[in-house]
Amino acid sequence: MDQPEKEITITDVAKQAGVSMATVSRVVNGNNNVKEITRQKVLAVIDKLHYRPNAVARGLASKKSTTIGVIMPSITELLYANLADGIDDVASMYKYNILLTSFDNGKNEEQQLFNSLLAKQVDGIIYMGEQVSDELYESMLNSRVPVVFAGAVDHKNQIASVNIDYVTAARDVVKLLIDNGNQKIAMVTGDLKNSINGDYRLKGYQQALEQGGINYSSNNVFETVYNLQAGAAVWDAINDSGATAAYVTNDLLAAGIVNAAMAAGKNIPQDFEIITSSNTILCDVTRPQMTSVAQPLYDIGAVAMRMLTKLMNKEIVDELEVRLPYSLVKRDTTKKNN
Amino acid sequence: MDQPEKEITITDVAKQAGVSMATVSRVVNGNNNVKEITRQKVLAVIDKLHYRPNAVARGLASKKSTTIGVIMPSITELLYANLADGIDDVASMYKYNILLTSFDNGKNEEQQLFNSLLAKQVDGIIYMGEQVSDELYESMLNSRVPVVFAGAVDHKNQIASVNIDYVTAARDVVKLLIDNGNQKIAMVTGDLKNSINGDYRLKGYQQALEQGGINYSSNNVFETVYNLQAGAAVWDAINDSGATAAYVTNDLLAAGIVNAAMAAGKNIPQDFEIITSSNTILCDVTRPQMTSVAQPLYDIGAVAMRMLTKLMNKEIVDELEVRLPYSLVKRDTTKKNN
DNA sequence: TTGAAAGCGCTAACAT
């Protein structure tokens, strides 16, 4: 409103306050080696001039950007949005800004995103993808800045990660289904190449079957994609298979199945039980409401970010992999008798 | 893997290639004033050394960060996530990175977020909040960098914005409800202090009533918050009011109402009709599926970002406010007869 | 077509 938009710099403040740049810098950075009276003087000028330190210049000089990078699949998937929410809260708690990048499935642009974050001099990176290429994995290992996986697992256990025990979670689910009297249980999953599905959840599914004395058959594993239509589309196949229950790895997919089953006149949960995996708001929206593994998504994000702050500070973290507890929230797509 | 993590700088490249920093800079920035042969030579060295320009240094020198700031309410609200999705796609198309900041309702931290984005030297800002304080509005007007509202309206029409015509959208909704034979129609909304609700949607609601020869009564306006529980909680009051239809301004809230009404044995849409406002995936998840205003959320985000790129380039934008077309998607919470 | 050199706005020794 006043003058023609001249940016105020530390030099302007120093001059007006009659001190050196160094002193202004000290005041701005809360360095104690400043006499209270000069501090006040400088502060007054800063206020008067509306001085706002240039974070880019600061970053260049200090080699710290107080910015972290986040790499995630689609931001519109509730699962990731919830993780991001936790990351965001803790990041702002520690005064970090977030440089957000997301990628469309498949294309190997993740490597590029990673590089561009490094170019921007982020102080650390949180990754929530489903599978890392060997090349990207190498880059992460050799990265100048720390990397933390949120909601993902590093099979090689060399990169920090925060997650839940996907194997036992799947096992618990399927065990409940068996305990409820089901003998033929479908597993409805997304891409099995994604190791959470293909390695961990599938393993838990198989373990539970084995413990329940049921033979595993790949015919009962339905691999599809994560959306409502896919759920509707796969229902007939599931039903035809003779399964009386389904363990589903995604809430949206599960919602599609619930709706399709209901539309087909199936009685849920009496004749067909369904358990899903992320406990997002969708579990409360469907009718019947869906029983689900409750991953503490927000917490996973928050803990991952907290862990990253420690790593960025070169603090010691005792465990490279943090497994948060999960629970099973029973709603109305499973029988009540237990 | 090789050496102890020494960052490669433009100087290293210049030396190895036997040229000056200026030349390397030209090559990196695609400046044509470089002989092809030297270009190749430099490129080879860049490749060999894995040189990656430091974006912070570049930003300081060029006064451009190729980063934009985004200020949004909760990232977990589908509405905003969809807007952000559009922003993200166009941003990466134009090689901009996104500095994402979100705020918890109420607190006046938005001003702070805005300032911190400016401190980070973003080249532009997209704002998706619901209401801006006078102070923040002033800051935006006087900002060194352009600001665009996405999914919000600037009553004073001084700040660029992309949105839909919320007044006519509301009017269309309520008109359909009237045409379907409803005489008492509830409006269920979030905070009326949010001008989209309190000014635009409410006005459209009133206009439709007036055109339909129905008296407006504030008793039929139910102000609550945007979540499932609120929907369930408000249902009894709506029902008691004698309303036979409801215009709801949020999908999650609407889902809560649909579920509560169904649970109460209400026959939807025969005995009670519901139309919601954002056409998110929730509309397809509920049973019956919800009729909704289809805001082109992704497009709003995308167009807002495109507009920002123009503004950042000092290109002329013919209209400060862009109104995208919306439609009414009829599903199963409204009668079929029309 | 290329190079030299002056910044960009700040931090961080180092002096005092």
Add this chain to the structure above:
DNA sequence: ATGTTAGCGCTTTCAA
């Protein structure tokens, strides 16, 4: 407690 000064890694005149 405060000031001086040398960078941080790059872009951008200005010369050549």
